Amino acid sequence: MKPVAVIPARNEMDTIGDVVAEVKKYVKDVIVIDDGSTDSTMITALKAGASVVSHPLNKGVGAALRTGYRVALQNKADVIIQIDGDFQHDPQYIPQLLDEIEKGYDMVIGSRFLNPSHKHYNVTRRSGIIFFSWVANLVGSLDVTDVTSGYRCYRASALAQLSLLSDRHWALEQTLEAARKRMKIKEVSVEMPVREKGVSQFDLRTYILYPFRMVECVVKVLLFR
Amino acid sequence: MVSIINVAGFLLGCYFLLQSYLLVKEKKEEVTDFLAWSIIGLSLLVLTVVPQVGDALASYLRISTRANTIFGLAIFLLYLIIFRMNTLNRNLYRQISVLNEEIALLKYERENRK
Numbered sequence: 320m321k322p323v324a325v326i327p328a329r330n331e332m333d334t335i336g337d338v339v340a341e342v343k344k345y346v347k348d349v350i351v352i353d354d355g356s357t358d359s360t361m362i363t364a365l366k367a368g369a370s371v372v373s374h375p376l377n378k379g380v381g382a383a384l385r386t387g388y389r390v391a392l393q394n395k396a397d398v399i400i401q402i403d404g405d406f407q408h409d410p411q412y413i414p415q416l417l418d419e420i421e422k423g424y425d426m427v428i429g430s431r432f433l434n435p436s437h438k439h440y441n442v443t444r445r446s447g448i449i450f451f452s453w454v455a456n457l458v459g460s461l462d463v464t465d466v467t468s469g470y471r472c473y474r475a476s477a478l479a480q481l482s483l484l485s486d487r488h489w490a491l492e493q494t495l496e497a498a499r500k501r502m503k504i505k506e507v508s509v510e511m512p513v514r515e516k517g518v519s520q521f522d523l524r525t526y527i528l529y530p531f532r533m534v535e536c537v538v539k540v541l542l543f544r
Numbered sequence: 545m546v547s548i549i550n551v552a553g554f555l556l557g558c559y560f561l562l563q564s565y566l567l568v569k570e571k572k573e574e575v576t577d578f579l580a581w582s583i584i585g586l587s588l589l590v591l592t593v594v595p596q597v598g599d600a601l602a603s604y605l606r607i608s609t610r611a612n613t614i615f616g617l618a619i620f621l622l623y624l625i626i627f628r629m630n631t632l633n634r635n636l637y638r639q640i641s642v643l644n645e646e647i648a649l650l651k652y653e654r655e656n657r658k
Binding site for chain 1: 640641644645647648649651652656
């Protein structure tokens with residue numbers, strides 16, 4: 320089973336080198352998708368030993384993951400591990416994610432809500448994740464606690480059956496589609512601290528628009544996928 | 545007695561006709577757009593120069609005044625234009641995303657071949 324790690328990153332020069340180095344302890348092939356960084360993320364990732372695909376424009380996490388999946392599948396990956404470049408996702412859990420894929424699951428999600436680490440997030444963020452997870456469980460007949468988690472592992476053959484991701488706010492859409500296609504989804508407990516370095520994608524505008532984007536995701540999956 | 549709004553409508557009609565012609569000549573606009581804006585410009589000219597046309601239209605559409613008729617039709621037309629522009633905009637956004645990905649992958653493949 321050939322695993323490939325895909326790391327979407329934007330302006331993560333402070334952490335990407337360490338993330339790549341840690342991931343390389345578990346996965347030989349590491350691909351960093353630099354989504355229009357304005358700092359030295361690309362060079363730092365290259366020096367750490369990753370293959371780097373660099374977007375000329377910043378188009379969002381979904382766009383970066385789309386590119387990453389494409390490169391991983393071209394490299395004949397059997398399993399794709401998706402991990403953030405800001406060190407919120409500890410690479411030490413990679414073997415656990417891979418174990419679940421070997422047991423037969425198609426998608427494994429690392430959940431911060433299966434351990435106390437979620438309590439360090441602010442109330443707004445936690446409430447948002449709980450609500451979106453509830454919607455995903457209701458619409459997709461699932462039992463997930465952290466539908467927005469970007470720490471995931473996929474069987475490549477299953478991932479190839481899913482539609483291309485939206486540029487932004489991809490997680491709920493992808494999870495719902497996987498549920499509708501009756502893929503086997505499992506969650507594992509992953510400690511995810513609040514990011515210490517860099518700038519988060521979550522600002523006031525994101526929080527305000529989140530409910531509307533959630534409605535868009537649900538309608539898209541129910542009517543068009 | 546010519547009102548200010550008649551003058552404004554006349555000038556706007558002339559502007560649409562002239563400007564869209566110049567833009568096509570400078571290859572900054574398509575002929576289709578020129579035809580569309582010319583029709584709008586000519587309609588405005590006719591409505592301002594021959595107010596009886598506006599009255600007849602108002603009567604036919606059973607709208608109380610000529611001004612309401614013109615504004616009503618203009619708003620309807622704006623809805624159509626906004627809808628079309630929104631669709632075009634979304635499509636362009638999607639195409640930029642695709643190009644962004646393709647350029648990134650071409651650069652990556654070129655670097656790997658070195």
